[in-house]
Amino acid sequence: MSIVERVAWIAVDWGASKLQIWAMDGAHDLLAERSLTQDMGGLECMQFESVLLQIIDEFLVAGRVMPVICCGMVGAKHGWVEADYITAPSRPPSGACAMRVISNDARIDVRIVPGMKQVAQPDVMWGEETQVAGFLSEQPKFDGVLVMLGTHSKWVHISAGEIVSFQTFITGEIYALLAHQSVLKHSIAVTGWDDIAFEVALAETISRPESAAAKLFSLRAASLVGDQSAEVARARLSGLLIGLELAATRPYWLGQNLAVVAATNAGEIYAKALSLQGLQAQVYDARLMMRRGLIAAYNTMKNTT
Structure with missing residues (x-):
């Protein structure tokens, strides 16, 4: 069976300057990964789909709908669509609250996991909330602080499976x-x-x-x-x-x-x-x-x- 036949869904981390995708099988094993350096700030909302298709088209076939689940700044105000924030304190957002994106290509069903916001001391995160969910899937009883590094670092206080507060x-x-x-x-x-x-x-x-x-x-x-x-x-x-x-x-x-x-x-x-x-x-x-x-x-x- 070819990789294309085995791909069950596609995971996408789409940040401000880089698009990373993972082609996954039905058991969630990694089949292939691709990345693309792309300045998201230079894209109009109608251009996101074509950029995504550039990197995932090899895994798509006519007559079959491929689930594509995304996180990151692609769901921010200046992204593809703005996915409503989940307000901290809260558990990290799940796929149940992912926003469906209307696409022109019938081969894809795109959802975007929302980011999180903090109101009392204003702050936001796009993508890190999904990393927190991944960390908690491995360490469900963790109680403490996650130091999450990137261009911007976030210090995330976690207790009882919830993101209590964070600072960027x-x-x-x-x-x-x-x-x-x-x-x-x-x-x-x-x-x-x-x-x-x-x-x-x-x-x-x-x-x-x-x-x-x-x-x-x-x-x-x-x-x-x-x-x-x-x-x-x-x-x-x-x-x-x-x-x-x-x-x-x-x-x-x-x-x-x-x-x-x-x-x-x-x-x-x-x-x-x-x-x-x-x-x-x-x-x-x-x-x-x-x-x-x-x-x-x-x-x-x-x-x-």
């Missing part, structure tokens, strides 16, 4: 802007690392966050008048920014059980930063948690349609 930090975006578009770009390496430089910088902004702006410029100055390498500067930039985040999130992590959901490299860096504060946090693969969350959404969608 644009640490990754600030790093990218400073490293690639600011005066610091001439001093920051693309690769390379120095553990001691990272640890010292982390401690500096955790203890004195008000010094961050001056410490950041010193990265440039140290490369001009000193012998600081670009690799050391890269590690220090990460340490300074993560230190700011840890200083701000102290009420979240102090005395809590912690787990990190991230790509391997970023997860290990944050786990190291937390360990220096005397905290232990296991790292879970973000892509796997997303896929498991979409499986959970598909199962509940299938049982309600």
